[in-house]
Amino acid sequence: DTGVSQDPRHKITKRGQNVTFRCDPISEHNRLYWYRQTLGQGPEFLTYFQNEAQLEKSRLLSDRFSAERPKGSFSTLEIQRTEQGDSAMYLCASSSPDLRGAFFGQGTRLTVV
């Protein structure tokens, strides 16, 4: 399978716990994006990487969120001290250097109880 891969697919956590998600992009893609989507809304931009550099981070992203992309390969998104409002689908996407569209993984559905 050469598509974008995300793990886990589902995560249920208690409020206040930390969670970490992983994304493996399409191998030749140097750009990687994280989005969050809630019911009835479009994907909301969180952050993106070009290779290992984090080039942009949404102002909406609180200090509880951090993302890394060591060595420009896979990426992780960590949410510390989760809140119920963090419940959403977290989507990862990647694109090639020609920027011709971004391709999404299957997402990680987070439920904070």
Add this chain to the structure above:
Amino acid sequence: QKEVEQNSGPLSVPEGAIASLNCTYSDRGSQSFFWYRQYSGKSPELIMSIYSNGDKEDGRFTAQLNKASQYVSLLIRDSQPSDSATYLCAVRAGTASKLTFGTGTRLQVTL
């Protein structure tokens, strides 16, 4: 004003008809435009991209772009029940790499 606006729908069309989905954007510097299809509970799937004014056709799908009016549309010919989904418009502004999405239009194709 939202950066990318779409009518949330639902847009209901009978099977075999043409579905017309519309999107407006606010940033005149936008250069790349995309349509994604999203089935309920699934992630968005890229179906069309368009970069210059005019029409671009791919099978039953036609994307239309009018930069002067800041307007993008997607036409789906011979609509099928399997086309029932939410269609997301996404815009990439200038050299910035992120895609900005609209809220999506839900399409229902009825038998």
